[in-house]
Amino acid sequence: MLLATVLAASLTPAQAPRPNVVVVLADDMGFSDLGCYGGEIATPNLDALAANGLRFTQFYNTARCCPTRASLLTGLYPHQAGVGHMMADWNRPGYRGDLSPTSRTLAEVLRTAGYRTYMAGKWHVTRHLAATGPKHNWPLQRGFDRFYGMISGGGSFYDPYTLCRDNTLVSPFADPDYKPESYYFTDAITDHATRYLADHAREHADKPFFLYVAYTAAHWPMHAPPDAVAKYRGKYDAGYEPVRAARFEKAAKLGLIDPAQKMSPAPHRWADVKNQPREAACMEVYAAMVERMDRGVGAVVAELRRTGRLDNTLIVYLQDNGGCAEAMGRNTTKGRVNGPRAAAPSLPPIAPGVLPAALVPPQTRDGFPVRQGPDVMPGPADTYVAYGEGWANVSNTPFREYKHWVHEGGISTPFVVHWPAGVAARGTLCRTPGHLIDVAATLYDVAGATVPAGAPPLEGRSLRPAFAGGPVAREALFWEHEGNRAVRVGPWKLVAKHGGAWELYDVAADRVEANDLAAAQPDRVREMAARYAAWAARAQVEPWPVAEGKKKK
Template sequence: MPEQLDAYDGFGGTIGRTFRSSEPWWPPRTEPPRDAPNVVVVVVDDLGFSDLGCYGSEIDTPNVDALAAAGTRYANFHVTPLCSPTRAALMTGLNSHAAGMGYVSNADPGFPGYAAELPANQPTMPEIFRANGYRTFMLGKWHLTRDSELSESGDRSSWPLQRGFDEYFGFLEAMTNMHHPHRLYDGNSVVDVDQYPEGYYLTDDLTDRALRMIHGLRASHPHTPFFMYFAHGAVHAPLHAKEADIVKYRGRYAMGWDQLRRQRLSRQVELGVVEPGTELPPRNDEPGEDVLAWDDLSADEQRLFARYMEVYAAMVHSVDTSVGRIVDCLRELGELDNTVILLTSDNGASREGNERGSSHYFRGRSPEPGKTHQRRDFLELDLDNFDQIGGPTTWPHYPRGWAMACNTPFRLYKTTTFAGGHQVPLILSWPRKATHPNSIVRMQYAHVTDVLPTLVDLIGLNVPTERNGQPADAWVGSTFAATFNDPDAPTSHVEQYYEVLGSRGYYRDGWEALTYRVPMTPFREERWQLYHVAEDPTELRDLADDHPALVAELAKAWEDAAWRNRVFPLYEGGGINYIIRPDTEKPFDEPVVLRPGYPTTERYRSSRLLAGRSVRITVDWRFERGDRGIIVAHGGQESGYLLYVDEDELRFLISSCGEEHSLEAVRLPARSDSVAVDLHSPGGGRWDVELRVNGEPAARTDGLPQLFSFMPFEGIDIGLDRRSPVCWRLYEREGSFPFTGTLNTVTYVPGERAPDAPEVLLEQARSVGSALE
């Protein structure tokens, strides 16, 4: 029987019930028909509407284009404006909030619509295929598990194998280093790797494993069908690509994003994915989302910004190569004709690189009061890294001007309810069942919640009506299978709400009302805009003043849908959803003793030891002259810190988004029993750092940048520096640099939080609220 749990509100109260399975749940398998098709669902992360050749791009995507030529392209397909919500809707056929994923799974504020894991009563897509006799495979990004459950001690009930996959290889979080992935999982186990081979690239590894899964099945059984969900890490940040792919695009983006948009729109009209006469909106100009004119940039800025887009194009190209390898495998097996292949994106292109992009993704998110960088400083830093951008020493993201171009012809980006946030490519190919002429484009409205009902309809699957002894919720999505071969089939999805980060939208029969959210402003003061998207797909003409009754009707429809789907409470923009955490996470604040030979401590557990607080790191060792190597490494090229010994000197450095800060090296005595690192957090995003040897002060530096939030992205290593190195110079010379002496334990003791830490400010707000009550 499932365990019944309280859903907490983050303020000491309960607001409902949720369920967690106390044991694995599997529906009985049925024998599939001998001619049942294979199914491959490919999701590309942060891919814009115009980024594929068959949707107007100049990027070379011949394999995807061939699928489109033999199948059907949907030009009016919509997802949610954010990754985890889209994936939850795809997996369940429910709206994202009803599936517990109104936001990314890294936030767990305690409300049912934001549970950060899929509901226990709802059969998932792989569970449905599995019940119909399919073998189920998954590769890549999952991002449907609370980050507090990602470690070896985590509850695996929301991991891929427990949600219906027979085999899984990938990463469970939002993103990872494509050259040196911080944490890969093979099934339910963490992959044990100290150092990746030279030239390693994650997309290639995922594709190799996908082919291995297919070959393993065929070696064992001649015709058991398989369902494969390939969720690419590309093209999400960090923008990492192989140098050979980057070279192919060198110089291609010197014309800039303004000209690229015009070129792509012209090509889209030729291809029929937008109607003739479609107008290109002006550059995005909303506050905080605005884009500079390319011609107003300096020559250095143009050169640097073009490099970012070259890397992005190379990533898209690598996805196409992966698709081609899977298609070739199916062709060699004689199974391509009877394989359903569906390819889409999880949201529109991302503006997370902000106005000017960065060679280090987290740089613009690092709270470093007291240290002011001017525009020219970062430009010079990134120009210094120019040839390395896209390689393993950087964590890049392009400026949002390129995201605007990638979303051509639509406005704005991921996380907004304008079309640029949620209108994405969808290609559906099934050669055996295609009766239409080649290269068909469909303009019927469809939504990500429709994908599961459509696959069930196309293939004729039986659907379990319960899970864990609880009745399943009815799908809100509806099949668009009729449109695959019938150009005149009406859309079956006539209305749909949108919400992410407080931005709202409601579509009904060719009209859309939406809001542009300004964080920390009253929701009721927001003005609803209105667009007749059937005639104005690029949302140029706001008709709200001409149709006030329709605006009121759609706004009311949005609110009704929000209540039905557990959208409330709306996110106000203050970041509180990241701060509120359940009491079950309190053990992560307790001290931990680590020993040589331990696997890397998982990212979230590691971050709780030091994020926004002081911490003491104590080393119990038996040092003798000549010993050398890594004592503690936490992080990678994204940011981190390192304690090591070289030439009988104790050395400590912090790498913050590409900039290194070191303490003065300490000459060690002939023997040492203990070393301590005190990271004191006085506030302002800084650490005062002191080294002690045998209990005596040895070196001190104040005001170093404090690592925060997702940083370091890679967890703690003892006795070596695994995978992506904190210090590349040291890595080139020494590799993972294992410690050669006697290292007994390393103990982390978390201390007081900084006075301006979010958790402290939240407690102060609660105290004020209690006093007022």
């Protein structure tokens, strides 16, 4: 029986035909938010994929939204793809705020291998957002056959900014192709992803497909339908500490973290929070957003099962950065209403066909002012707030720092792989470090695709050996964002905040980065710093801030 199992495990990946591919990317979530990574939020669909697939315990992103997306789409470090920072042009090759024309996207390369290509969700790799402006870096021009989502990086979940169908900006309230009973962007992403799968099965059943599903959950603003939030009412009333402790204990039992390494220090105490009901509500809405996203993943899986494609579809799930400590709309009003919703609208309504004009809208469609400030309870369309540093620290349990920084809390993501026909090591943990630069190399490996001549060579490594429990060889991994920088070589990580000194950690023994060994091992620091400097020069990294004062409009 054991021999038969071993033979089946070794033969199945080799015999599998080229798989379909689904990449799911979530937004602004921490290492411990999913149930299968220690969280209390209900994520049964992702948990099921993990139970029947593979979970990486040391997978990394680039600490920020658009650099991660550029890197994921190209298999390059973000600066090499032209998106070393955000969506502004600093007139430097690595900082154009626009996907590099020499790079090739997953969709472009997989299309040459015979794949149909679809995307639903957040694009965020171009600074060109206008309906009448350049579209050379919009999804259809970068290899996708169909697209529905936002071109920009954020906005209301009830009235998304830069909402686009294929090449045309649309209003969700004047869209003839999609008329739900009530509009919620997470559900719209799911509905279009499943529509593309159904259409593919009907119209292109002889071809494999690549589907990129880029949810904006759980990025601010904290928006979720009342029925989704109701499930979590009261769940976070006891504050940060018990939730963080429970996540730590569960993650340790799952084998994801070493409990002997304890936790990083917490930035806030629940006892010091002035408006505890509002703070608890922020996490209630956040949890509802995550669960709604997970429900969408379940719908995608159900459609794959319905069309008979689940077994030979490679599904990967990951997140674009760690939990977000940004204070968007939490503490200052900036001229906006701080307090409860008015009894009646006070502004003229906006016509259905008018497109939202700003990332943070001044009002809702029906004329209510959008509220921000310390007394605003999150959730409805007329609010626009983030969940804050205290809960971001909980999301990143047990690690240090947040989105923006390249300590472990900023760059650590769950990475779930599900492919029944091609993953032998099912239901297991993979402790091999991986990085989102590896996704392209992996997909091209399993799809039999190659990067065309003239494009930059991939930076990542195929993770396919890890699917069978094997190692993935590499020399080093690198990070830089806003002057925060790091390099990892084996178990050693050299990391620094912008303007700060190098810190050295043995992440095998100290992944929470509590015991800085830089002073004790100066030779290792020098060697790793030199390796980082060589990479930075090669990868188009500039000193931060980049040519300040020369940013192009």
